[in-house]
Amino acid sequence: MAVRTQEDLATLSELDEKSLLESLSNRFQQNHIYTYIGDILVAINPFKYLPLYEKTVSEKYKCHEKGDLPPHIFAVADRAYQSMLGRLATGPRNQCIVISGESGAGKTESTKLLLRQIMELCKANSQLEQQILQVNPLLEAFGNAQTVMNDNSSRFGKYIQLRFQNSSVKSAKINEYLLEKSRVVHQDEGERNFHIFYCMLAGISAEDKEMYGLLDPDLYRYINGKYGSPEMVNKWSTKYNEVCNAMDMVGFEEQEQVDMKTILAGILSLGNIKFEPQETGILKATEQSNGWLKAAAGQFGVQEEELVKCLICTTSVTRGESIKRNHSQQQAEDARDSIAKVAYGRVFGWIVSKINELLAPNVDLNEEHQEIGILDIFGFENFAVNRYEQLCINLANEQLQYFFNHHIFLMEQKEYKEEGIKWETITFKDNKPILDLFLAKPFGIFSLLDEQSAFPKATDTNFVDKLNSNFKGKPHFEIVRSHNPMFTVVHYAGKVQYNASGFLEKNRDTIPANIRGLFINSVTPLLSVLFAATISRTGTLMPQRRAKLSQAVEDNFNSTRKQSVGAQFKHSLTVLMEKMFAANPHFIRCIKPNASKQPDLLDSKVVMDQLRYNGLLETIRIRRDGFSWRPSFEEFAQRYRILLIKPDIPLNKESCLCILNNTDLKDWKCGSTRFFFKYWHQEQLAKCIDRLGKAATVIQKMYRGFCCKKKYVALVAEMRLRREQEMRQLKQEQEEEEKRRQLEIEQLEMEQENQSPPTAPVPFPRKRKPQPRPRSIPAETLQPRLLPPVPRPRSKLLEATPFDNDLENGTVLHMNAQEEAEAKQRWNKRCNTIRWFKETQARKVVRNGAFPNWFHGMITRRQAEDLMTDKSLGCFLIRVSESREGYTLTFRYVSTNNLMLHTSTLRS
Secondary structure (H helix, E strand, O other), X not given: OOOOOOOEHHHOOOOOHHHHHHHHHHHHHOOOOEEEEOOEEEEEOOOOOOOOOOHHHHHHOOOOOHHHOOOOHHHHHXXXXXXXXXXXXXXXXOEEEEEEOOOOOOHHHHHHHHXXXXXXXXXXXXXXXXXXXXXXXXXXXXXXXXXXXXXXEEOOEEEEEEEEEOOEEEEEEEEEEOOOHHHHOOOOXXXXXXXXXXXXXXXXXXXXXXXXOOOOHHHOHHHOOOOOOHHHHHHHHHHHHHHHHHHHHHOOOHHHHHHHHHHHHXXXXXXXXXXXXXXXXXXXXXHHHHHHHHHHHHHHOOOHHHHHHHHHEEEEEEOOEEEEEEOOHHHHHHHHHHHHHHXXXXXXXXXXHHHHHHOOOOOOOOOOOEEEEEEEOOOOOOOOOEOHHHHHHHHHHHHHHHHHHHHHHHHHHHHHHHOOOOOOOOOOOOOHHHHHHHHOOOOOHHHHHHHHHOOOOOOHHHHHHHHHHHHOOOOOEEEOOOOOOEEEEEEOOEEEEEEOOOHHHHHHOXXXXXXXXXXXXXXXXXXXXXXXXXXXXXOOEEXXXXXXXXXXXXHHHHHOOOOOHHHHHHHHHHHHHHHHHOOEEEEEEEEOOOOXXXXXXXXXXXXXXXXXXXXXXXXXXXXXXXXXXXXXXXXXXXXXXXXHOOOOOOOOHHHHHHHHHOOOOOOOEEOXXXXXXXXXHHHHHHHHHHHHHHHHHXXXXXXXXXXXXXXXXXXXXXXXXXXXXXXXXXHHHHHHHHHHHHHHHHHHHHHHHOOOOOOOOXXXXXXXXXXOOOOOOOHHHOOOOOOOOOOOOOOOOOOOOOOHXXXXXXXXXXXXXXXXXXXXXXXXXHHHHHHHHHHHHHHHHOEOOEOOOOEEEEOOHHXXXXXXXXXXXXXXXXXXXXXXXXXXXXXXXXXXXXXXXXXXXXXX
């Protein structure tokens, strides 16, 4: 039987570490990985698939009420989106979602889920929204790698800015921070290089591998032969196809993709170049490396001699004199690795820059946009060997922890005191002294690092000695006695021992002096663009048009000291914090349940350590007892004056109190300049406004219905009046037309009497054949008269053929031999004519299964004249002659003896 657990830890009756851990553990065992602390979401990585993110679940969390559904990351996305639109307690305002936690706690997956749900909320169906969803998989391939703590660890930080106009996303921007470029040339035990190298080697076809110059993966030193099992290779191949599809979807051109893969292949080839001294002491590439050197030069699009020259010596110009300094073997290897790191870093920077260019189509800077930012940055790290990258990563996490503390504890409790609210101060672990240890000027760790980096002959040991002398006795710094340059910093999350070997070189981030000019003139277009680009203060690549620099420009570039990596990183963090402090934050605290990445396993010690250094116990206490929402009187009255249903109320304290008295809110407090509300008060006030909104909708519906009905009645009356007028007008026109027609008939009759030219033939309806009048044949010679032909069915098409009965010789006149021969001859002609008509003409004459009214079949000339006797002038009929094949037209016209005109036509 499932244990009843609290969905909101701020409602725990007993608040201590044991009850907190027990509640989270019970929920985790029931696959409830999400839990609230007020308006803060705690997410525990399950290390397995859970059916929590289906389309049906996504639909439930659209515009939902918090208490109606279990805690979920989709709820955070919905709250941020609704707040951005101004539908919750605050007016329209920029939002930011801060995802924090250790490496392997699930931050990257949480970012993808947030993006997906926000796109669902804004009804994403355009190409831009689909491109945004492809950004994360693309950046993961180039910026993520396997570490001992996480199989898909972000080795860079990113802040995704989604810009909205009204409720639709209009553009997006990616800000990237501190890519771990050293991973390209070195990985510790149990770790891998960036995913993209394995994807390429597994996914590119054999023909394309030959084109890019790629060989067996086990040969490349930069991936340490750690390629993987066949199952892993299939995984990499699938991932490669996804990356290619993502690049196509985002908008990368085919030539750009080819150039990028060529550069990556060149980096792998470059790593296999080794050096050996000659008899003169000058280095050269070993015999085994000549093939790799030639391959790298071809892939980079440069001359082989020029590339090796940049690796084995440095040329500088001083007072017009060229000075050449040969490298030692270690310096040559450092130059080789430096080129690989810089080239990869610039490829990654170009990808981010290209994404930003493609995701911001035709952005009008003058238009007002609302924004939702999502921060997915590297988690706190403490490895067996911690280097320069871990120092920067942990500094970023210190900044995030300070932002959390400042927003949740410092700012809130400071306002309680200023506003005279009775409050028992909650103590928390303030990490401001740790930030000062890193960032203080002129004696912070990064300031001293920049100072030592400016001295060419300074060493990492000199830097550590400087730290020991300046921070000796500081509570957050510990001296390490070791032959290696090492020191310890006591972070908010615990002690971390750093190995300072390579700190100065990584902070300088230098490249061989001549390599920039060499690569600018590369025949590989993308490589030329990358090294012609400039670097911003935050370390962002800013590509420019391809240009071949003169030697003077190169000398100027090499002589000017660029900002150090540490200085760029500090500046980028400052810009990031400014954006976050200007927005309304939403926090997601990711927890890693165990260190072995096993599903259904929660290690109490691992989880408890994270709860402690994240300050979640103190967070629960301040969310339970504190007031997370603190609007000023003016802000509150401006937002909620609609609840009084009075126009133009003053924006003061009295109006606010009147508003609150009309609601059922409890446990709020009033300060000297602002109100103090619990986190659930925002939803209660939102419900009040929603009720008014629904009532307004009903009123609008009724009023609009009344107006529409009124317009409809008027429109119907107008239409009836118009119809009556049209009917009267039509009747009048018909009467006039009838008079005009009668007049025309009278005029026609007068013209006929005056023997005017006959009018055109007018067909008349076929009537029953009249009996022929007796002529000169004596009555005694007449036999009983033949009946007129009676049609009988022959087929569905010819059911009314007027010839059927004529073929039956029912009654025969008594004749002599000569008369009988003539009658027989006439009879044969008649039969032949009928046969001709049925076989060749019937289907041409029949229309819709019947003969037209002007066609009278086979009748004699006399019968035709009898039919036309009493008809008006101009009438006609068509008949078939008895004596020959063909048609005959019988037409009545004006003549002296009032005769008919018979005209025979040819056979058709």
